[in-house]
Amino acid sequence: MTVLRRLAPRLLDAWAGVALLYLFTPIFVIVAFSFNDTGRFNLIWQGFSLDAWKQWTDSEPLTDALTLSIKVAAVSTLAATVLGSLIALALVRHRFTGSGVTNLLLVLPLTTPEVVLGSSLLSLFIDLGVSRGFWTIVVAHTLFCVSYVAVTVKARIRGFDWTLEDAAMDLGAAPLRTFRLVTFPLILPGIVAAALLSFALSIDDFIITFFNSGNEQTFPLYIYAQQRRGLGPEVNVVATLVLVVSFGLSIASVVVQRLRARPA
Amino acid sequence: MVRPATRAGRIERRIARAERGPADAVDAGPSRRGRRSTPYLLVGPGVAWLVLLFVVPLGSLLVTSLKTGSFAEGFETAVRLRNYSDALSESWEAIKRSFVFALVATLAAAAIGYPLAYVIAFRGGRYKGLLLGLVVLPFFTSFLMRTLAWKTILSDSGTLNTTVDRLHLFGALEFLRLVPEGSDRLLQTNIAVIGGLTYNFLPFMVLPIYVSLEKIDRRLVEAARDLYSNAFRAFRKVVLPLSIPGVMAGSLLTFIPAAGDFVNAELLGGPQQTMVGNRIQSRFFEQVDYPAAASLSFVLMALILIGVLLYARLLGTEELTG
Numbered sequence: 001m002t003v004l005r006r007l008a009p010r011l012l013d014a015w016a017g018v019a020l021l022y023l024f025t026p027i028f029v030i031v032a033f034s035f036n037d038t039g040r041f042n043l044i045w046q047g048f049s050l051d052a053w054k055q056w057t058d059s060e061p062l063t064d065a066l067t068l069s070i071k072v073a074a075v076s077t078l079a080a081t082v083l084g085s086l087i088a089l090a091l092v093r094h095r096f097t098g099s100g101v102t103n104l105l106l107v108l109p110l111t112t113p114e115v116v117l118g119s120s121l122l123s124l125f126i127d128l129g130v131s132r133g134f135w136t137i138v139v140a141h142t143l144f145c146v147s148y149v150a151v152t153v154k155a156r157i158r159g160f161d162w163t164l165e166d167a168a169m170d171l172g173a174a175p176l177r178t179f180r181l182v183t184f185p186l187i188l189p190g191i192v193a194a195a196l197l198s199f200a201l202s203i204d205d206f207i208i209t210f211f212n213s214g215n216e217q218t219f220p221l222y223i224y225a226q227q228r229r230g231l232g233p234e235v236n237v238v239a240t241l242v243l244v245v246s247f248g249l250s251i252a253s254v255v256v257q258r259l260r261a262r263p264a
Numbered sequence: 265m266v267r268p269a270t271r272a273g274r275i276e277r278r279i280a281r282a283e284r285g286p287a288d289a290v291d292a293g294p295s296r297r298g299r300r301s302t303p304y305l306l307v308g309p310g311v312a313w314l315v316l317l318f319v320v321p322l323g324s325l326l327v328t329s330l331k332t333g334s335f336a337e338g339f340e341t342a343v344r345l346r347n348y349s350d351a352l353s354e355s356w357e358a359i360k361r362s363f364v365f366a367l368v369a370t371l372a373a374a375a376i377g378y379p380l381a382y383v384i385a386f387r388g389g390r391y392k393g394l395l396l397g398l399v400v401l402p403f404f405t406s407f408l409m410r411t412l413a414w415k416t417i418l419s420d421s422g423t424l425n426t427t428v429d430r431l432h433l434f435g436a437l438e439f440l441r442l443v444p445e446g447s448d449r450l451l452q453t454n455i456a457v458i459g460g461l462t463y464n465f466l467p468f469m470v471l472p473i474y475v476s477l478e479k480i481d482r483r484l485v486e487a488a489r490d491l492y493s494n495a496f497r498a499f500r501k502v503v504l505p506l507s508i509p510g511v512m513a514g515s516l517l518t519f520i521p522a523a524g525d526f527v528n529a530e531l532l533g534g535p536q537q538t539m540v541g542n543r544i545q546s547r548f549f550e551q552v553d554y555p556a557a558a559s560l561s562f563v564l565m566a567l568i569l570i571g572v573l574l575y576a577r578l579l580g581t582e583e584l585t586g
Contacts (some may be wrong), residue, residue, distance in 0.1 A: 005276075005495065008495070008496075009387065011386065012379055012382065012383050012387070013383055015379045015380070015383075016379055016380045016382075016383035016384070017381040018348055018401070019377070019379070020378045020380070020398060022376065022463070022567065023398070023399065023463075024398075024401050024402060024465065025413075025417060026402065026410045026413035026414055026417065026463070027401070027402045027405060027410075027413075029413040029416050029417060030405060030409055030410070030413050030478065033416070034414075043419065044421070045508075069470075082309075083310035083313055084310060086307065086309065086310055087306065087307050087310040087311070089306055090300055090302075090303040090304075090306035090307045093303075094302065094303035094306075096303040096304065096307075098304075098307075101301075102307055103312055103547040105311060105314050105315070105318070106314070108318065109314070110517075111516065111520055111568075111572060112318075112520075112565060112568075113300075113521060113523060113524025113525075113541070113564060113568060114312055114521065114524055114525075115468075115518055115524045115525075115526065115540075115541045115544050115545070115561060115564065115566065116325075116561045116562075116564060116565045117318075117321075119325060119544055119557060119558065119561045120312075120321035120322050120324065120325040120561065121317065121321045121327045121547060122548065123321060123324045123328045123554070123558055124317075124320060124321040124324040124325075126328075126554065127324050127327075139317060140317075142313070142317075143313070143314070143317045143318060146310055146313060147314075150310065150446070189381050200404065204407050206407055206408055206527060207524075207525070207526070207527070207541075210545070219406065220406055220407065220408050223406060223409060223412070224408055225406040225410045227408070227412060227531070231412070235409070236409070239405045239406050240405075242404065242405060242406065243373070243401070243404050243405045246404040247401060247404055250397070250404075254393075
């Protein structure tokens with residue numbers, strides 16, 4: 001028994017290590033195969049090469065898809081961040097009739113499978129005779145991002161000391177000035193975190209986009225369409241770049257928050 | 265099992281309340297300054313958006329699911345309930361498979377994710393933030409690329425496949441019905457698809473469990489260790505019950521997307537692994553049979569909704585909506 005008691009924490013740590021290894025194995029594969037010396041069929045290791053890294057911008061469909069993804073993510077993140085943050089602010093700061101329904105309406109899209117969300121939007125677009133393209137993708141992405149933003153911001157700003165607002169107004173600040181000088185700086189880190197999450201979700205969304213994209217091709221749709229014909233290592237280069245950039249962004253946001261939190 | 269859970273929960277909540285102090289009490293109260301219309305102005309645009317693009321489309325999907333006709337002749341609005349019985353009978357195997365796969369993937373994610381979340385929350389120390397970052401990092405790359413990477417890892421000539429073969433583990437997998445009879449490959453089998461689902465939705469399991477473990481008051485755990493004189497019992501009586509909300513939230517966040525997914529089945533599975541998502545997708549885009557696709561979508565949503573309600577009834581809803 002005592003042996004087991006001493007061993008148990010080690011076993012737990014080992015298990016966590018194995019779990020992390022499981023999480024990272026595909027990532028190693030993606031990064032390693034961006035250096036593979038191969039043509040279109042990047043399935044078997046052939047040898048080390050930097051060719052894909054030198055030439056990844058050569059494939060126009062690939063860069064077009066990536067550009068589209070970034071555009072869609074930027075527009076839908078902006079829209080979702082505004083709509084979602086306002087809802088979160090109202091839910092945390094005010095008690096009002098209908099807040100329960102609002103909460104439910106926020107959570108439901110998150111508990112609905114993406115195929116259902118995607119197919120119901122497609123059904124609406126078909127009914128209305130809207131042809132699918134850039135804007136239908138943006139609309140679809142904004143839909144699910146609003147929920148994620150509202151839930152994230154809500155969790156981050158709950159339990160703040162809102163008496164600061166009262167103090168500002170007691171000192172004679174008008175409501176808008178109070179918002180600009182007190183409320184907004186207070187909720188900004190939560191909003192930034194939510195916006196980053198929303199951007200990441202949008203740029204990686206496949207299923208909902210698949211239903212509502214028409215002839216447009218985002219980066220995930222490009223991968224899906226190309227994988228049958230064979231994906232070259234340049235796609236791995238882009239995936240690696242996306243990984244590095246988003247990791248860099250999240251590190252930067254943590255560092256900025258630490259610096260701001262530290263008293264000057 | 266239930267009574268200590270609520271007792272520990274109550275103590276926990278009381279400590280938390282005492283610590284938060286009066287600032288939180290102000291937060292809970294209504295805004296003193298704001299006009300009554302303010303919350304509605306804030307909520308209005310977002311709610312209108314959600315109604316217009318979530319509720320209305322579901323209505324449209326319902327109407328479509330009851331239509332008659334074909335793509336060539338045009339669809340007409342009707343109340344054709346046969347679409348539903350047809351969808352159920354044609355795709356019953358796929359529906360059943362989706363729920364079984366999603367359930368097994370959820371259990372596997374919990375088995376992998378709970379100890380991982382526990383180690384990070386209780387044994388992470390200074391490295392907590394870093395470890396949490398490591399859990400999320402793989403999900404910064406594309407979902408499809410990750411799934412395709414698994415295709416490379418599981419490939420017939422790959423190290424994993426040959427190792428499993430050499431260790432004669434295919435018999436065991438066959439016994440567990442994870443690979444078909446006599447199979448000597450991992451790709452295009454149940455285990456490939458379930459493994460892919462587990463992998464792709466694992467952080468949705470780890471993060472909520474981590475949050476609920478992190479919230480537990482350490483003094484409570486110490487008290488339990490003193491009281492029960494045994495780390496395992498202390499865990500079972502105090503830590504586990506208090507982390508149940510996280511496990512619940514994580515299970516839903518894993519199960520729901522897994523049940524509706526069609527990417528893992530398409531990229532890692534074969535014809536024997538078709539899930540309901542694949543059916544919906546092919547009805548929409550290959551057969552162009554909108555009513556069939558819509559009724560199948562509705563069946564999936566209804567089944568998931570029933571499942572979620574039962575699950576919530578079983579374990580309590582308090583923490584579900586956050």
